[in-house]
Amino acid sequence: MKKIIIPLIATLFTTGCMAQLMPHPQGSYTLSPSLDKFVGTWKWVSGNDTMVLTFLKQKAHFRSPLNYDVDVLVGWHSYIKNGTLVESSLQYAGATPFSWSGQFTLLGSADADYKVGFTTFKDITKHKTSSNLTFTINKFNINQATWVLKNSQGMKNANYDYGFTVPLNMVFTRQ
Amino acid sequence: MNKFRTYNFYICLLVTCLVYLNSSCKKNDLYNSSVKQQTVSKNLEKEFFKIPAKTSPTVQRIITRIAEQNNQYHFVNDVANREGLPVWNKARIQLPGKSTITSGFQHGNSANQANGGEDTLVFVPLVLQNTMFVNAFLACAVGDSVNIRLIHAGDYAQYGFNNIPDSINADRVALQTMLLEMDVFGHDEYELLDSRLFNHVQDGITYHPQFCKIGSSTTTVTPSLMVQVTSCTQMTISGGWLTGCPPGVNCNNVVTYTVCDTYFFFIDENIGGGGGGYGYPWWIPGGAGSPPNGGGGGGSGTIAWVYVPPVLTPCQVVDSLMNIPDYKIFLDDFKSKTADHHETAIVMLDPLINPITYDTTTGPENDLGVNYNPPIPVNGVLHNHYNSPDRLTIFSLDDLVKVYLMLTDHEIINAKTFTLGLVTDSSSYILMIDSTQFKQFGDTWFSDSISLIEANNIYFKNYNIAAGNSAALNEYNFLKLVTSLNMGIKLFRGNSTLTQFTPIRIKDDGLSVETATNCVFIAP
Numbered sequence: 001m002k003k004i005i006i007p008l009i010a011t012l013f014t015t016g017c018m019a020q021l022m023p024h025p026q027g028s029y030t031l032s033p034s035l036d037k038f039v040g041t042w043k044w045v046s047g048n049d050t051m052v053l054t055f056l057k058q059k060a061h062f063r064s065p066l067n068y069d070v071d072v073l074v075g076w077h078s079y080i081k082n083g084t085l086v087e088s089s090l091q092y093a094g095a096t097p098f099s100w101s102g103q104f105t106l107l108g109s110a111d112a113d114y115k116v117g118f119t120t121f122k123d124i125t126k127h128k129t130s131s132n133l134t135f136t137i138n139k140f141n142i143n144q145a146t147w148v149l150k151n152s153q154g155m156k157n158a159n160y161d162y163g164f165t166v167p168l169n170m171v172f173t174r175q
Numbered sequence: 176m177n178k179f180r181t182y183n184f185y186i187c188l189l190v191t192c193l194v195y196l197n198s199s200c201k202k203n204d205l206y207n208s209s210v211k212q213q214t215v216s217k218n219l220e221k222e223f224f225k226i227p228a229k230t231s232p233t234v235q236r237i238i239t240r241i242a243e244q245n246n247q248y249h250f251v252n253d254v255a256n257r258e259g260l261p262v263w264n265k266a267r268i269q270l271p272g273k274s275t276i277t278s279g280f281q282h283g284n285s286a287n288q289a290n291g292g293e294d295t296l297v298f299v300p301l302v303l304q305n306t307m308f309v310n311a312f313l314a315c316a317v318g319d320s321v322n323i324r325l326i327h328a329g330d331y332a333q334y335g336f337n338n339i340p341d342s343i344n345a346d347r348v349a350l351q352t353m354l355l356e357m358d359v360f361g362h363d364e365y366e367l368l369d370s371r372l373f374n375h376v377q378d379g380i381t382y383h384p385q386f387c388k389i390g391s392s393t394t395t396v397t398p399s400l401m402v403q404v405t406s407c408t409q410m411t412i413s414g415g416w417l418t419g420c421p422p423g424v425n426c427n428n429v430v431t432y433t434v435c436d437t438y439f440f441f442i443d444e445n446i447g448g449g450g451g452g453y454g455y456p457w458w459i460p461g462g463a464g465s466p467p468n469g470g471g472g473g474g475s476g477t478i479a480w481v482y483v484p485p486v487l488t489p490c491q492v493v494d495s496l497m498n499i500p501d502y503k504i505f506l507d508d509f510k511s512k513t514a515d516h517h518e519t520a521i522v523m524l525d526p527l528i529n530p531i532t533y534d535t536t537t538g539p540e541n542d543l544g545v546n547y548n549p550p551i552p553v554n555g556v557l558h559n560h561y562n563s564p565d566r567l568t569i570f571s572l573d574d575l576v577k578v579y580l581m582l583t584d585h586e587i588i589n590a591k592t593f594t595l596g597l598v599t600d601s602s603s604y605i606l607m608i609d610s611t612q613f614k615q616f617g618d619t620w621f622s623d624s625i626s627l628i629e630a631n632n633i634y635f636k637n638y639n640i641a642a643g644n645s646a647a648l649n650e651y652n653f654l655k656l657v658t659s660l661n662m663g664i665k666l667f668r669g670n671s672t673l674t675q676f677t678p679i680r681i682k683d684d685g686l687s688v689e690t691a692t693n694c695v696f697i698a699p
Contacts, residue, residue: 005426007580020684020685020686021658021659021685022659023637024637025638029275047222048525058413060632060635062629062632062637063428063629065659065661067657067659070636070637081430100254100625100626100628100629101625107628107632108447108636109632109636111641115638117635117641118363119628119631119632119634119635119636120628120631120632128629131572131573131631131635132543132565135435141684147209150542150543150565151542151543151544151573152543152544152572152573153543153544153560153565153566153571153573153576154543154570154571154572154573154574154576155520155544155545155546155556155558155573155574155577156544156545156546156577157546157547157577157580158546159546159548160544162539162542162544163600168677
């Protein structure tokens with residue numbers, strides 16, 4: 001009997017410790033209703049330049065040892081410069097349920113009620129990804145939102161390209 | 176008057192340019208190392224004759240003698256480029272003893288030989304620029320005259336693996352080189368890549384050591400042109416390295432091995448003519464009329480022993496760093512540079528050796544990044560996050576990814592002692608890794624773009640490591656992440672004066688941060 005009890009206690013203790021360290025309980029699904037206001041299509045126009053964003057809220061599963069689900073904001077974009085399409089992922093918008101290997105180019109979650117912090121923005125042309133993009137809805141005009149894109153913070157390889165294909169600062173209008 | 180002004184202007188311009196060039200060279204020490212060293216032959220004559228303060232008169236006589244020879248043969252620049260620069264203040268000076276010569280080569284200046292016992296024997300290490308090993312040494316007899324012999328460490332095999340008492344052999348060249356390297360770089364543990372070195376018979380068994388450690392040594396010298404050296408050097412290593420157990424492994428098969436023998440260094444000038452392939456005025460192996468093998472150009476062999484860094488615990492590494500004056504200077508400098516509008520980083524060849532060989536790089540203005548690839552493997556990186564409202568007070572995910580890439584691209588000399596430092600306006604940390612565990616973590620989360628997307632989400636969202644957080648909250652969240660994902664990271668927090676870094680970990684209950692006692696980082 002002792003042989004059974006001792007491992008059992010040890011297992012419970014370990015699980016208890018890990019539970020304190022995990023941001024969400026294992027097996028849980030954390031909803032994020034504040035993301036609903038971002039869902040839809042947004043557009044920025046400046047002369048002959050246009051950028052279009054489409055956002056969907058989807059359920060993302062985080063693998064072991066985390067093992068929980070969280071709502072995320074998934075997005076796709078297209079960018080037209082001087083009337084010419086430079087890059088686009090809009091053709092993949094909403095095609096499938098969320099997968100980490102999906103064709104999305106934007107992935108984020110709520111930083112605040114009206115602000116989404118994107119941990120992923122894929123610059124298709126430059127083959128680079130930034131984890132430093134915020135998209136903030138104007139509280140006084142919920143049909144307008146500000147896009148601020150920067151490079152991810154941190155040490156990088158010598159040949160790193162600090163530039164982006166798309167503008168860094170834009171104001172989008174809900175469509 | 177105008178002409179004079181113009182002349183002065185050009186002089187000033189020239190001086191400014193020279194000063195700039197000089198400072199540029201210093202900045203880029205590390206980058207100059209591997210790339211240019213082999214292709215560009217620098218003029219190193221001035222460096223060669225640079226005499227450190229308090230250089231002994233005996234060594235100064237050697238320098239003077241070489242300068243005289245160089246006026247005639249113009250060989251010093253070639254020696255410096257091929258063999259290395261002398262470390263004059265690390266010369267081993269062995270004062271004359273009272274013994275008389277009993278045997279040796281019958282060659283050289285008989286008048287000086289008759290004086291027997293009057294010469295001082297000096298071994299001067301030569302080190303190639305931006306390297307950390309002794310490549311060659313000068314064996315010099317300083318008496319009525321100064322006689323010099325150049326010995327290229329990589330040519331050890333040319334001296335043979337015999338054990339003839341009155342000759343230099345491969346073991347003795349290797350041992351002397353290691354002794355000098357111990358003096359210059361503190362290297363006392365080596366892996367032997369040639370199984371013929373330091374073979375040892377004990378109880379009827381011949382041991383072919385794979386590792387050796389230089390212990391205490393006592394040397395008495397009976398100098399003259401044929402210098403008798405009686406050297407007892409403890410090559411005994413606990414843990415049984417002589418039987419092939421690597422450092423740090425608890426090996427019970429212990430063999431004690433003490434090298435203690437008498438041999439002769441024959442030191443003479445180029446009486447036999449020629450200097451091997453170099454045309455130096457010094458006798459070198461392969462030179463005309465010179466024992467033991469004759470022929471060949473010398474100076475081309477490969478050194479068959481490599482320094483094995485000691486196995487230090489992470490806490491010992493960080494404590495040692497705090498005793499490196501250069502490292503403290505860098506920490507303070509980086510703290511003040513957090514007021515700049517760009518990040519700064521230095522990559523260091525080995526931050527545990529003062530003065531630190533390093534190179535500096537800065538990131539673009541108003542961007543929270545800094546990029547580099549060390550041209551040769553390094554063992555330390557220090558960087559800052561400048562005072563942007565968007566800056567993190569802890570390591571960013573890209574910082575960790577970069578360490579993973581350095582590890583997998585073999586840009587780290589020794590992962591066990593590699594350190595990544597961070598200084599921000601409100602925090603400072605040193606990070607170390609457990610190479611196996613960290614690589615396993617990186618393979619899972621950093622090795623492809625899909626995993627990286629998930630990792631970014633976990634880092635910034637699930638664990639809320641964010642620019643707007645207090646340093647304490649980011650530290651707590653970072654350590655929770657380190658522990659729950661078993662990242663193989665050890666974190667040290669710096670105090671406000673950057674004089675002490677304390678090992679920290681998440682508390683057992685997961686609710687706060689505590690000091691990692693006895694250097695144990697993962698909560699049980």
